[in-house]
Structures are given as structure tokens and as C-alpha cells.
Amino acid sequence: MGDLFDSSNGNFDIQKSHINDKGYFVVTAGETNNGILGKSDVEARIFEANTITIDMFGFAFFRQFEYKMVTHARVFSLKPKFKTTHKQGLFLASLFKHLKTKFGYDNMCSWAKIKDDKIQLPINRDGDIDFEFMESFVAELEAERVAELEAERVAELEAYLAAASLKDYELTADELSALSKFENYNWGEFEYRKIFNHIKQGKRLKKDDQICGDLPFVMAGITNNGVANYISNPIIMFPKNSITVDIFGNVFYRDFEFSAGDDTGVYWNDEREFSKEIMLFFATAMSKSLLGKYSFGNKLRSSKSFNIAMELPTNNGEIDFEFMNNFIKAIEKLVIKDVVLYSDNKIKATKSIVSSNQ
Incomplete structure (x- = not known):
């Protein structure tokens, strides 16, 4: 891998006390929140965007933003020796996922231990790295994820409607009336x-x-x-x-x-x-x-x-049983509507992330 990446480490040991939600993201060891500890404006080396971080446990993540690193967590950065898009970076980072099965506290990962390892990359007919394939492969996975979310949204809605014996979540005139009159009834x-x-x-x-x-x-x-x-x-x-x-x-x-x-x-x-x-x-x-x-x-x-x-x-x-019946049906529909809106926002957020990385 040494012919594909240059490796570097941090120059200042950032502590939790330095996290103040200002400045740059700080990368530490672990999978939680993709290894992001928070933000800090403490004076420390800033690493380039579009690089890969690997920690002592072998957890690897592509970073599309500039960042700092917690050096005592033994995180190191890999900069590709070629221009990399976001999708290509995600593809490359996925090739290091096996490292977490090889390293741990008793055997910590480092660049020295892996730089001579080989990774398999797709190649084109000329024998060069097929960056176009990497790009399209990740794009296809992202599209599939959006489709899955949309399918989940439809399934969730149908399940809630079936459970509540409702055909839809639009409030009827009687249900709207029950809601508006509740407090002064x-x-x-x-x-x-x-x-x-x-x-x-x-x-x-x-x-x-x-x-x-x-x-x-x-x-x-x-x-x-x-x-x-x-x-x-x-x-x-x-x-x-x-x-x-x-x-x-x-x-x-x-x-x-x-x-x-x-x-x-x-x-x-x-x-x-x-x-x-x-x-x-x-x-x-x-x-x-x-x-x-x-x-x-x-x-x-x-x-x-x-x-x-x-x-x-x-x-x-x-x-007034009729009022009670209409009021509860209105509440059920409002809850269902919240579920639908939550699902729609989740899909919208995913689509936004995908489109911003085109």
C-alpha cells in the first residue's frame, strides 16, 4: 500500500478538555460517531480533506473534511497519491475494514505494520485502476439505500394504518372539530x-x-x-x-x-x-x-x-361518545402523520447527502 498512500500523524495530543465545538473536527479511536470526538480550536496540525484515517484498532473512515487527530489514540492519516472523489474515497476506505479483525489493544494497528500489505482494486482493460467503476459502484449502493428507505417508509405507513384501521391520516371535519373544541368542552x-x-x-x-x-x-x-x-x-x-x-x-x-x-x-x-x-x-x-x-x-x-x-x-x-371517538381517531392520525414526516425527512436527508457528493 505504500505505493498508493502517504501516511502522517498528529503533532499535538488533543484531550477531551480541548473539545469546545469550535474549529475543526477531532478524530479519535473507535467506531462511535465514526470516530469523531467533537470540534476544537486548539492549535494542532490540520489534515487535508479527502483522506482516510485508521486508528489503533484498525477502524478506517474516509474524511471528506479537514480535521485534527488525537495522537494518544494512535490515529494516522492516509493521503492517496492520486486525486480522489468522495465516492472513490468511500470505496478505498472500505478496503481497510478487515483491519479491525486483526488489531486491538494487544496488537495495535500502525502504518509500519500495514504499509507493505496489498489491497485489491478494480482495474480497466489497460491495467490501470478503474476509478470510474469505483465511482459508479458506490453511486449504485447509495441509490439502493435511498430505495430501501422509501420502501421502509411505505411499509411503516401501511403498518400503522392497518393497526389503527385507517385508510389514511387526513383528518375529517368531525376529527378537526373535536381537536379544536377539546379544551373548552x-x-x-x-x-x-x-x-x-x-x-x-x-x-x-x-x-x-x-x-x-x-x-x-x-x-x-x-x-x-x-x-x-x-x-x-x-x-x-x-x-x-x-x-x-x-x-x-x-x-x-x-x-x-x-x-x-x-x-x-x-x-x-x-x-x-x-x-x-x-x-x-x-x-x-x-x-x-x-x-x-x-x-x-x-x-x-x-x-x-x-x-x-x-x-x-x-x-x-x-x-359524549361521538366526541371521544373522533378525538382519539384524530390523535391516532396525528401520530401516524408524525411517523410519515419522520420517514420522509430521513429519506430527504439521505438524498441530500447523496446528491451533495455527486
């Missing part, structure tokens, strides 16, 4: 027992007695939304379209059949089929009514919750 208090005709406590099942299976087993806590295990024990099964409230007041909507431990209460109504959106609204209202009231020293049991009241929107003194 009429509200009333309604006891849990007036909403649910079933308020039950789960059954104790010690961890050692749990048999592995497919039935979600809900216990107190917020990790994994309270699903502590999947069991096959012949134990009480609760219906989907239910709400669970644990002894600490953590509330979750369940759209699947499940079982629950004795530290969790279950709430549902089998005389009136509330929609998923209505149940989600109930769950949020219940969570608000319980916030900060229960803990290890004051545990909530379902039997103590019958007379607890939640605030719900009303119309002529009655619960």
Missing part, C-alpha cells in the same frame, strides 16, 4: 362502576408456578406495558377490549385476551361494546384520575375503585 365526573359492569382483580400466580405458553400474563409495572410473561396455566382469562389498572395506578388498554396477577385489576363492559377509541379515552381519563395517588404504601385494589370518578366530555349531561 363540557366535562362531567363518572364513577368507574357506572362505566364498567365488570371490575375484577387478577389471581395470584407465583413466578415459579408459571408454565411457558402463549397467553399474556399481566402484572404490576410499566415495563412491556405490564406484560410480565406468556403462560399456559389454566387460570382466569380476561377478554380483549379491557383496561387494566395495577396497584400503583398504572393504566393500560388491552386489545387481546390475557390473564392477570393479583396485583392488577381488570375493567370491561360486556353489555355495551365500546370501540377501541372509546376504551383508549377511558384509559387516559382513568390514568389522570389516579395520578400520584397510589404506591407501595397505598396500593390500589379493584374493590377500592368502584366509586373513583373520571372526567369525561358531556353533551346535555350525558357522556
